[in-house]
Amino acid sequence: MESFLRGCRAALQACIRSHREVHVVLGNEACDLDSMVSALALAYFFAKLSPELRVAFVPVLNIPRSEFPLRTESTFLLKEHRIPESSLVFRDEIDLLALHQAGLLSLTLVDHHVLPSKDTALEEAVVEVIDHRPLERERGPRCSVTSELVGSCATLVTEKILQSSVQVLDRPTAALLHGTIVLDCVNMAPEAGKVTPKDVHFASLLESKFPDLPPRSVIFEALQSAKFDVSGLTTDQMLRKDLKAVSGKEVVIALSSVYVTLETFLHRPGAEHDLSTFCQRRGYDALVVMTISFNKRNEPFRQLAVYSHHGTLQAAVCQSLENSSNPSLGLSPLESPHPAIHAYNQGNTTASRKKILPIVKDFLRGWDPRGTMQPGRKTRAEPVESSPGSSDSCPPERGAAGRKDPPKSQHLGDDLFGDEDTHLPPTPMNSLVDECPLDRGLPKLSAEAVFEKFNRIAMARSSEDTPEKK
Numbered sequence: 405m406e407s408f409l410r411g412c413r414a415a416l417q418a419c420i421r422s423h424r425e426v427h428v429v430l431g432n433e434a435c436d437l438d439s440m441v442s443a444l445a446l447a448y449f450f451a452k453l454s455p456e457l458r459v460a461f462v463p464v465l466n467i468p469r470s471e472f473p474l475r476t477e478s479t480f481l482l483k484e485h486r487i488p489e490s491s492l493v494f495r496d497e498i499d500l501l502a503l504h505q506a507g508l509l510s511l512t513l514v515d516h517h518v519l520p521s522k523d524t525a526l527e528e529a530v531v532e533v534i535d536h537r538p539l540e541r542e543r544g545p546r547c548s549v550t551s552e553l554v555g556s557c558a559t560l561v562t563e564k565i566l567q568s569s570v571q572v573l574d575r576p577t578a579a580l581l582h583g584t585i586v587l588d589c590v591n592m593a594p595e596a597g598k599v600t601p602k603d604v605h606f607a608s609l610l611e612s613k614f615p616d617l618p619p620r621s622v623i624f625e626a627l628q629s630a631k632f633d634v635s636g637l638t639t640d641q642m643l644r645k646d647l648k649a650v651s652g653k654e655v656v657i658a659l660s661s662v663y664v665t666l667e668t669f670l671h672r673p674g675a676e677h678d679l680s681t682f683c684q685r686r687g688y689d690a691l692v693v694m695t696i697s698f699n700k701r702n703e704p705f706r707q708l709a710v711y712s713h714h715g716t717l718q719a720a721v722c723q724s725l726e727n728s729s730n731p732s733l734g735l736s737p738l739e740s741p742h743p744a745i746h747a748y749n750q751g752n753t754t755a756s757r758k759k760i761l762p763i764v765k766d767f768l769r770g771w772d773p774r775g776t777m778q779p780g781r782k783t784r785a786e787p788v789e790s791s792p793g794s795s796d797s798c799p800p801e802r803g804a805a806g807r808k809d810p811p812k813s814q815h816l817g818d819d820l821f822g823d824e825d826t827h828l829p830p831t832p833m834n835s836l837v838d839e840c841p842l843d844r845g846l847p848k849l850s851a852e853a854v855f856e857k858f859n860r861i862a863m864a865r866s867s868e869d870t871p872e873k874k
């Protein structure tokens with residue numbers, strides 16, 4: 405795998421120079437672990453199947469390279485298997501349209517099957533689709549389609565590779581596929597509602613072929629904590645990882661979920677300057693930082709910070725959050741190391757961003773830049789942005805199983821249970837991309853929601869199972 409990836413770029417250049425076919429394997433725009441690994445493994449498999457150098461098989465990660473550090477579970481798994489990031493090809497490093505216009509492009513889509521609108525020109529180049537969501541689009545006879553509702557697209561890629569008469573699977577590839585299946589299927593826990601018998605079958609098959617693969621629970625916990633490990637990120641990257649912005653008539657307010665305590669966050673060197681730069685660069689008039697962390701008893705702990713360089717706007721945002729009664733956030737002021745940042749402990753730990761977003765939207769509807777509030781005025785406040793691969797494109801969980809009988813004693817957020825946004829889909833809609841036609845009306849689970857769900861499962865398990873821990 406590693407030498408294949410190292411050779412990709414050169415093979416691509418050689419093909420372009422000599423006007424030969426380039427076969428790109430492209431994951432979705434969320435570029436989650438499933439999309440990345442499915443693209444890498446499938447391109448590697450294709451290359452092994454056709455050893456002659458006529459065609460270059462190139463896995464392409466469907467984000468700009470600069471976004472990749474935010475995919476902390478992906479960077480972690482690559483590092484584990486000593487695959488250098490420099491050997492990967494990102495979307496901003498290859499001109500697919502130019503290749504297509506030159507008649508050189510064949511495209512295989514993995515972990516999605518409908519190109520976003522800005523890529524519709526590439527449709528004619530699609531020769532194969534492997535996806536694990538219900539098919540929304542008919543393909544012509546020229547296109548080979550594999551579509552099966554399993555927990556992870558990596559399961560379908562594993563199946564394809566293992567069913568081939570040519571045995572090409574090496575250990576790094578097997579480990580990437582195995583880790584991805586285990587993560588997507590929430591450690592193969594049926595109560596999470598993602599795993600299917602096929603996922604279990606192929607995870608087991610990989611384990612029997614490579615007996616030294618780490619145990620599922622070990623790789624799951626490692627990947628899960630890597631996903632929320634923001635310690636290696638810059639403040640800017642932390643804020644971008646799980647970001648949503650809403651715009652009113654005059655102002656734009658960003659809400660960012662951050663997975664450390666507010667104290668840790670605000671004491672990062674240059675925090676205030678970084679917040680200011682973040683807002684200025686991205687055109688945000690105010691920023692609400694929502695932190696979620698867990699205490700020693702595994703209970704969620706939420707805090708809020710409000711930043712704006714417009715003092716009146718900041719005060720007004722604070723006031724609307726403090727005064728909110730639907731729901732009440734239970735805010736108590738917290739001493740902030742920066743005068744320009746207002747900080748709070750949030751007593752209401754169930755009020756996730758899904759609950760706070762409407763408060764901010766309501767505020768925007770009534771906000772008049774001249775300083776007078778006109779509540780209820782009908783200007784539209786709409787989401788204008790969300791970070792790819794995090795909030796909106798995180799894997800939504802599967803329907804009934806995820807919703808069934810949440811433990812009532814645990815006062816976690818309700819992102820997954822009973823919120824209007826969580827009419828959970830009947831199928832494993834993993835790694836939704838923004839422009840997927842299925843996106844409309846389907847739940848959009850934030851990384852925060854997945855985090856909370858994971859903790860809920862972990863807590864339910866630890867209360868059922870033997871309590872001792874390693």
Ligand SMILES: [Mn+2]
Nearest residue numbers: 438557834835
């Ligand atoms: Mn997927």
